[in-house]
Amino acid sequence: MLFLVWTNLAKLPLFVLFKDIRNVFRKDELGLEIAQIAVPAALALAADPVASLIDTAFIGHIGPVELAAVGVSIAVFNQVSKIAIFPLVSVTTFVAEEDTTGRLSSELQENETIEDVFAINKEMEELLPKAVSANKSSSISGNSTKRDHERRHIPSASSALVVGCVLGVIQALFLIFAAKPILNFMGVHSDSPMLIPAQQYLILRSLGAPAVLLSLAMQGVFRGIKDTKTPLYATVVGDVANIILDPIFIFIFRLDVRGAAIAHVISQYLISLILLWALIKHVDLLPPSIKDLQFSRFLKNGFMLLMRVIAATFCVTLAASLAARHGSTPMAAFQVCLQIWLxxxxxxxxLAVAGQAILASAFAKNDYNKAKATASRVLQFGxxxxxxxxxxxxxxxxxxxRLFTEDINVLHLISVGIPFVTATQTINVLAxxxxxVNYGASDFAYSAYSMVLVSIVSILCLIPLSSSHGFIGIWFALTIFMSLRAFAGFLRIGxxxxxxxFLRG
Structure with missing residues (x-):
């Protein structure tokens, strides 16, 4: 009886999350595929927050005011970047689908060609038996080698680069000319000691916006073709350059927060150049005509993705703004905790990238068994x-x-924030x-609408909690925000x- 009940329960979509959980670390084909994509992608994606964390560590030794100022500027830059990149959120899915479809089409055409060659060779065997036998194998081998070295024609890749470059320039111009009013809106007013260093950092950091968005677009393309090692290499080189340049510009040239911004911008352009040089080898970035560029595909779900990105980042940006309104000490502590948290x-x-790329490919082939197995495994890994x-x-x-600051008051508030940072890690990862996983299934509408609802509820909690409980209230609200995000994803699949x-079948 119990066995029958368990069997029926196991058929519910909810139990896809626990499917084969004993084999979560099994080194099978799927496990290795996830690891090969996820590990380099995780290190590459975490590279920019780590670079910001390193900036935070160096700047923290200048003073708590500068640390707080840079924290506000980074929050603004990240918010605008994530809004600007909204058309490219789906680039990994599009590239994975086109690459999978292209490969299947290429294999089908080649199989037909080989069959034709064999048919012709069979007729000619009586005339030239030895020559045909030799040419047959060399012809097939040549075709295979040619296919392996051919650059892929992926229209979404070319479109993504153009969109990323244009949006990066727009972002840079917007932040440069609107830096002061934006900072005022964030709670850094004209009489605040944070204004000048925050404005300096934000304007200089904005010069790197084209490189940041172009880099994100190219990383999305590489993830779509399941190459996460190249972005990792590029970001490691860029971040090492940033680490080397930071103390030189900050302390030797005495540029303070300006030096940190300049070092970061140089590293971003270095990353973009490395990625572009590598991408040209793999993908044909010059389409036959303008008509081949698929701008409409990126903009088709643009409004929904824009809503989602704004909702996803606005809550965190508002939290930074509220921390800044409490003063430079709470903002400095919030900056350290937030950068570690992110x-x-x-x-x-x-893991999200691995799930997105593999699921997009599985859905393109209608391989629902692999889709189910992939969703289960990445969530268990998470x-x-x-x-x-x-x-x-x-x-x-x-x-x-103490690596980030020596100010006693800031250190005290950091110790208050540590329990929230540590306790929410599992929730954050699952979110x-x-x-x-939902992006891999092209479930953009649900992702957008659910995120808007989650953000509204979180903001309604954030403002009163910040007012009544200050620094602790802000972190309570962020915990609610991430918990609701995770629950929304769980609800869709569960x-x-x-x-x-298809999980109900």
Missing amino acids: ATSLLADG LVLGMFLSVFLLVGLQFAS FVFDG TGMGPWS
Whole structure:
């Protein structure tokens, strides 16, 4: 009886999350495919937050005012960047679909060609038996080698680069000319000691916006073709350059926060050049005509994705603004905690990227068994990763706080924020992974609408909690925000709605 009940329960979509959970670390084909994509992608995606964390560490030793000022500027820059990049959120899915479709079409055409060659060779065997036999194998081998070295024709890749470049220039101009009013809106007013360093950092950092968006677009293309090692290499080189240049510009040239911004901009352009040089080898970036560029495909779900991006980032940006209104000390502590929170959580984006790329390919081939197995495995990996990060940060942050500042008041507030940063890691990881899984299923509408609802509820909690409980209230509200994000993703798959309806079969 119990066996029958369990069997029936196991058929519910909810149980896809626990499917084969004993084999979560099994080194099978799927596990290795996820690892090969997720590990380099996670390191590459976490590279920019880590670079910001390094900037934070260097700037923290200038003073708490400068640390708080840069925190506000980074929050503004990230918010605008994520809004500007909204048309390119789906680039990984589009590239994965086109690459999969192109490969299947190419294999089909080649099989037909080989069959034709064999038919012709069979007729000619009586005349030239030895020559044909030799030419047959060399012809097939030549075709295979040619296919392996041919650059792929992926229209979405070319479109993504154009869109990323244009949006980057627009973002840079917007932030340069609107820096002061934006900072005033964030709570950094004309009489605040944070205004001048915040404005300096934001304007200089904005010069790197074209490189940032172009880099994000190219990373999306590489992830779509399941190459996450190249973006990792590029970002590591760029971040090493940033680490080397930071103390030179900040302390030797005495440029303070301006030096940190200049070092970051140089590193971003270096990353973009490396990625572009590598991408040209893999993808034909010059389409036969303008008509081949698929701008409409990126803009088709543009409004929904824009809503989602604004909703996803506005809550965090508002939290930074409220922290700034409490003064430079709470803002400095919030900046340190937030950068650690984001850097570790974005490790989960590697799993999200792996899920997105593999699922997009599986859905393109209508391979629902692989889609189910992939969703199960990446979510189980996410659960394990989240628990590991919680323990790691709980132990590590007790000793690492002084790397960012020596101010006693800031250190005290950081110690208050540490429990929230550590306790929410599992929730954060699952929220990010659910996002990637739903993107892989092209479930953009649900992702947008659910995020808007989550953000509205979170903001309604954030403002009163910040007012009544200050720094602690802000972190309570962010915990609610991430918990609701994770629940929204769980609800979609767990009930078998939308593209996941096949789970009810």
